[in-house]
Amino acid sequence: MVGIKDVAEAAGVSVATVSRVLTKHTNVRPIVRDRVLEAVKQLNYRPNLVARSLRSQQTKTIGLIVSDIRNPFFSSISRAVEDTAYEQGFSVLLCNADENPEKEALYLNLLRDENVAGVIFSPTLHAINNFKDLRLDLPIVIIDRSTKNGSVDSVLLDNVTAAFQLTTHLIENGYRRIGAIFGVPSMTAIERQQGYEEALQAHSLIVVSKLIKHVQPKLEAGYMATQEFLEMAQPPDAIFTGNGLLGAGALTAIREHNWAIPDQIALVTFDETHWATLVQPAITVVAQPTDEIGKIATELLLQRVAEPERPARKIILQGKLLIRGSSAARNPSLL
Amino acid sequence: MVGIKDVAEAAGVSVATVSRVLTKHTNVRPIVRDRVLEAVKQLNYRPNLVARSLRSQQTKTIGLIVSDIRNPFFSSISRAVEDTAYEQGFSVLLCNADENPEKEALYLNLLRDENVAGVIFSPTLHAINNFKDLRLDLPIVIIDRSTKNGSVDSVLLDNVTAAFQLTTHLIENGYRRIGAIFGVPSMTAIERQQGYEEALQAHSLIVVSKLIKHVQPKLEAGYMATQEFLEMAQPPDAIFTGNGLLGAGALTAIREHNWAIPDQIALVTFDETHWATLVQPAITVVAQPTDEIGKIATELLLQRVAEPERPARKIILQGKLLIRGSSAARNPSLL
DNA sequence: GGGTTCATTGTAAACGATTACAAGAAACTT
DNA sequence: AAGTTTCTTGTAATCGTTTACAATGAACCC
Numbered sequence: 001m002v003g004i005k006d007v008a009e010a011a012g013v014s015v016a017t018v019s020r021v022l023t024k025h026t027n028v029r030p031i032v033r034d035r036v037l038e039a040v041k042q043l044n045y046r047p048n049l050v051a052r053s054l055r056s057q058q059t060k061t062i063g064l065i066v067s068d069i070r071n072p073f074f075s076s077i078s079r080a081v082e083d084t085a086y087e088q089g090f091s092v093l094l095c096n097a098d099e100n101p102e103k104e105a106l107y108l109n110l111l112r113d114e115n116v117a118g119v120i121f122s123p124t125l126h127a128i129n130n131f132k133d134l135r136l137d138l139p140i141v142i143i144d145r146s147t148k149n150g151s152v153d154s155v156l157l158d159n160v161t162a163a164f165q166l167t168t169h170l171i172e173n174g175y176r177r178i179g180a181i182f183g184v185p186s187m188t189a190i191e192r193q194q195g196y197e198e199a200l201q202a203h204s205l206i207v208v209s210k211l212i213k214h215v216q217p218k219l220e221a222g223y224m225a226t227q228e229f230l231e232m233a234q235p236p237d238a239i240f241t242g243n244g245l246l247g248a249g250a251l252t253a254i255r256e257h258n259w260a261i262p263d264q265i266a267l268v269t270f271d272e273t274h275w276a277t278l279v280q281p282a283i284t285v286v287a288q289p290t291d292e293i294g295k296i297a298t299e300l301l302l303q304r305v306a307e308p309e310r311p312a313r314k315i316i317l318q319g320k321l322l323i324r325g326s327s328a329a330r331n332p333s334l335l
Numbered sequence: 336m337v338g339i340k341d342v343a344e345a346a347g348v349s350v351a352t353v354s355r356v357l358t359k360h361t362n363v364r365p366i367v368r369d370r371v372l373e374a375v376k377q378l379n380y381r382p383n384l385v386a387r388s389l390r391s392q393q394t395k396t397i398g399l400i401v402s403d404i405r406n407p408f409f410s411s412i413s414r415a416v417e418d419t420a421y422e423q424g425f426s427v428l429l430c431n432a433d434e435n436p437e438k439e440a441l442y443l444n445l446l447r448d449e450n451v452a453g454v455i456f457s458p459t460l461h462a463i464n465n466f467k468d469l470r471l472d473l474p475i476v477i478i479d480r481s482t483k484n485g486s487v488d489s490v491l492l493d494n495v496t497a498a499f500q501l502t503t504h505l506i507e508n509g510y511r512r513i514g515a516i517f518g519v520p521s522m523t524a525i526e527r528q529q530g531y532e533e534a535l536q537a538h539s540l541i542v543v544s545k546l547i548k549h550v551q552p553k554l555e556a557g558y559m560a561t562q563e564f565l566e567m568a569q570p571p572d573a574i575f576t577g578n579g580l581l582g583a584g585a586l587t588a589i590r591e592h593n594w595a596i597p598d599q600i601a602l603v604t605f606d607e608t609h610w611a612t613l614v615q616p617a618i619t620v621v622a623q624p625t626d627e628i629g630k631i632a633t634e635l636l637l638q639r640v641a642e643p644e645r646p647a648r649k650i651i652l653q654g655k656l657l658i659r660g661s662s663a664a665r666n667p668s669l670l
Numbered sequence: 671g672g673g674t675t676c677a678t679t680g681t682a683a684a685c686g687a688t689t690a691c692a693a694g695a696a697a698c699t700t
Numbered sequence: 701a702a703g704t705t706t707c708t709t710g711t712a713a714t715c716g717t718t719t720a721c722a723a724t725g726a727a728c729c730c
Contacts, residue, residue: 003716014680019718026719027677049448050388051716054685059385061428061449069417070410079405082431091445093396094429096417110426113384114396248609255615274583275610280590338686349710354688361689362707386686389715 002043011039022047053115062301063111063119065095065104067217072273073244073290074122077143080294081120088302090117099217101126112138118301123147125185139304141297146187146314153300155293155315159188162286162319163195163240164202166268169284169321170238171203174330175266179229179236181246183217192242192270211236215246222249230257230265237265238327244271251279266327270319281325289317337378346374357382388450397636398446398454400430400439402552407608408579408625409457412478415629416455423637425452434552436461447473453636458482460520474639476632481522481649488635490628490650494523497621497654498530498575499537501603504619504656505573506538509665510601514564514571516581518552527577527605546571550581557584565592565600572600573662579606586614601662605654616660624652 008015013032020026021036028036039045053059064081066074082092093116095107104127111119118139121127128147142154170178180196182189197207213228215221222241226249229236239254241247247269259265261281269276272287296315304310343350348367355361356371363371374380388394399416401409417427428451430442439462446454453474456462463482477489505513515531517524532542548563550556557576564571565588574589576582582604594600596616604611607622631650639645 001716004718005716015717016680016682016719017678020679023718026679029678032678046444046448048389048450048716050385050394050450051685052718053385054383054389054687055716055718057685057718064429068414069404070407070414072405072407072410075405075407075410078429079403079431082404082429091428091430091449093426094399094413094417095426096414109381113381114426115383115385248613251613255613273609275608275613278583278586278590278610279614336686339688340686350687351689351710351712352708355709358688361709364708367708383686386715387688389717390686390688392688392715 002045004045004047006043007036007039007045010043011036057115058305059115059117060089061091061093061114061116062298063093063095063107063114063116063121065097065107065111065119065121065123067099067122068096069094071245073144073271073288076290077294077297080291081298084295084298085302088298090298090302097124099124101130108136108138112136117305120297120301125187128187139301139308141301141304143293143297144188146191150314151312153304153312153314155297155300155317157188157288157293158316158318159191160195160198162270162321163192163242164199165195165319165321166270166284166286167196167199167240168202169323170240170266170268170327171199171205173266173327175238175327176205177208177211177234177236178238178240179211179213179226180240180242181213181215181222181225181250182242183221183246184214186217189214189217189242196240217243217245219245219249219252222246223253224249226250226253227257230254230259235265237330238262239265239267241267241269244269244273244276247271247283247285248273248275251275251283261326262328263331266330268327272322277324281328284324284327285322286319287322288319292317337380339380339382341378342371342374342380345378346371392450394450394452395424396426396428396449396451397633398428398430398442398449398451398456400432400442400446400454400456400458402434402457403431404429406580408479408606408623411625412629412632415626416633419630419633420637423633425633425637432459434459436465443471443473447471452640455632455636460522463522474636474643476636476639478628478632479523481526485649486647488639488647488649490632490635490652492523492623492628493651493653494526495530495533497605497656498527498577499534500530500654500656501605501619501621502531502534502575503537504658505575505601505603505662506534506540508601508662510573510662511540512543512546512569512571513573513575514546514548514561515575515577516548516550516557516560516585517577518556518581519549521552524549524552524577531575552578552580554580554584554587557581558588559584561585561588562592565589565594570600572665573597574600574602576602576604579604579608579611582606582618582620583608583610586610586618596661597663598666601665603662607657612659616663619659619662620657621654622657623654627652 004015004018008018018036020028021033085092097103120141122144146156213225215225239250241250268284270286272285276283276285339350339353343353355363356368420427432438455476457479481491548560550560574585576585603619605621607620611618611620
């Protein structure tokens with residue numbers, strides 16, 4: 001293994017000088033710099049990042065904690081995070097916490113032990129509430145979930161507005177009994193439900209508690225909840241799901257019952273996915289700007305790493321309503 | 336920051352002893368061990384992994400290089416890798432190389448600089464061919480792509496058989512002009528094509544080169560290729576795509592042309608995805624055992640880390656043919 | 671020209687753990 | 701009971717860098 005010492009020797013300088021040209025902290029004479037660079041190339045020297053981290057007390061790694069990377073929402077964010085991080089010379093450690101507070105704590109600790117520069121985190125409600133217990137000195141950027149704690153950077157969707165738009169769209173297209181399925185527990189669900197209810201109220205519709213379901217944010221849960229909806233004596237005429245997995249579950253159930261979309265039941269969901277455009281009719285969704293979320297979160301994090309005392313920011317992005325066939329205007333004769 | 340020295344002091348022992356109980360290399364008297372453990376808990380001491388890595392010259396991190404984590408195939412594998420790694424106390428650094436040899440080399444170097452214990456890698460053909468140029472001392476496990484280099488661990492699908500089954504299934508259901516789209520360049524594509532051709536030949540069908548397309552393994556490419564197929568004077572009666580992204584592209588094109596599946600055109604593809612079961616008719620696929628691939632690859636890697644001289648293994652897994660509506664037996668009247 | 675400043679470089683001390691080595695105590699052997 | 705072996709522990713070296721500090725010499729200022 002060729003070390004900095006070898007380079008120093010080859011270039012006829014001290015190790016300190018080599019380190020200086022490589023980390024460009026201080027001035028070194030151009031002639032010397034070139035000699036060092038030449039030696040580096042000659043020997044194919046590559047600094048040992050572990051040693052560097054130990055001495056400098058900082059790593060070029062960030063942690064990313066999501067619930068499950070298989071969720072396309074998080075895959076997409078993670079891709080944006082990795083790209084952005086890499087551009088700035090950072091690597092990313094991936095953690096799947098499964099919405100499990102214990103796993104979250106474990107990973108958070110692990111990441112601290114690894115001395116990561118910071119963490120991008122999509123925490124459970126539990127983690128948010130017990131934030132101070134974790135007593136994390138780490139820079140953190142929260143994504144997708146809002147927190148009252150104003151002292152932490154976050155990048156979020158304007159969930160209330162997005163849910164309001166999605167619901168309003170349904171109402172305007174003639175739907176009246178809108179069943180809603182939210183993934184709990186999370187602030188995100190609460191906000192989305194709020195938008196849903198506000199839209200109903202804005203159109204003088206009453207909020208029917210039987211038409212609101214709180215389930216785990218999983219495909220199976222969406223499937224079950226939808227089944228229950230479809231088997232009600234007075235089933236809803238539209239279903240609104242709070243995320244892509246629930247949407248997939250809902251669609252599965254609708255298919256199984258052989259109900260026609262949107263004639264017998266409309267379907268809209270949060271999160272854009274491949275399948276939403278491939279099925280027929282295509283599904284109306286609110287697309288989240290995942291690329292932007294990932295990119296901004298990473299930038300925010302790296303800025304905080306560079307300047308720890310910077311006041312925290314909360315970036316709120318807007319969803320994009322993509323209207324498709326699954327929520328087409330209801331046949332007036334049915335009204 | 337509480338260090339090992341503090342623990343040693345609190346427990347009334349030397350730092351060496353603390354290190355010993357924490358890394359359980361040597362024996363230490365139970366009474367002393369308990370005292371140390373107590374001090375560790377009391378002070379909430381957590382070893383600095385960077386320092387540990389520097390001295391011990393090994394990290395508890397592995398690298399995972401895929402082309403794009405947004406591809407469900409890789410999301411799923413990555414999840415399995417992370418789970419398995421975590422069980423054994425390892426973390427995973429995620430890298431997206433975009434099937435780009437330069438990026439691959441960059442990441443490989445980065446991972447070496449980070450001193451990762453090993454790498455799980457889905458390399459381009461280029462990387463495979465130039466393997467020795469990279470002169471990697473790192474333990475590596477190749478996934479998804481086969482290599483002639485017998486000295487490296489790998490876990491692969493039996494692509495020939497899987498493609499053979501998929502094609503045979505189509506033939507048995509009455510399809511005769513089977514258009515095929517493969518993502519190149521890769522050994523995987525070559526093998527899948529081989530299975531495809533063998534199936535045709537086994538049924539005395541001739542291989543028509545116009546019905547075989549080689550494109551980049553991307554959705555858009557699958558879309559374009561399918562469009563070309565559909566606009567042929569004598570279009571195929573079935574389409575076979577070499578991976579999930581191509582399949583999604585193919586379906587999009589078919590939808591756009593408003594062809595009925597499977598009556599006007601059948602569709603089968605490699606890779607199980609959400610959408611394959613959600614669309615109507617559902618799509619016949621060969622499912623790859625992604626969980627197993629990820630798990631086995633990780634186990635193989637960690638075994639090699641533990642025992643560098645172990646002879647390399649090549650694990651070949653079987654795909655699972657999931658027959659669904661998109662390849663239903665062709666209406667005999669059309670034969 | 672002497673005193674300051676500034677740029678450039680080297681020496682050696684960190685960083686926080688693991689581990690080679692030595693040494694003392696305990697346990698066996700004969 | 702003396703000689704061996706084994707167990708347990710501490711001291712100090714080490715991993716490969718960065719960086720505080722000091723030293724040197726050049727440049728600048730009155």
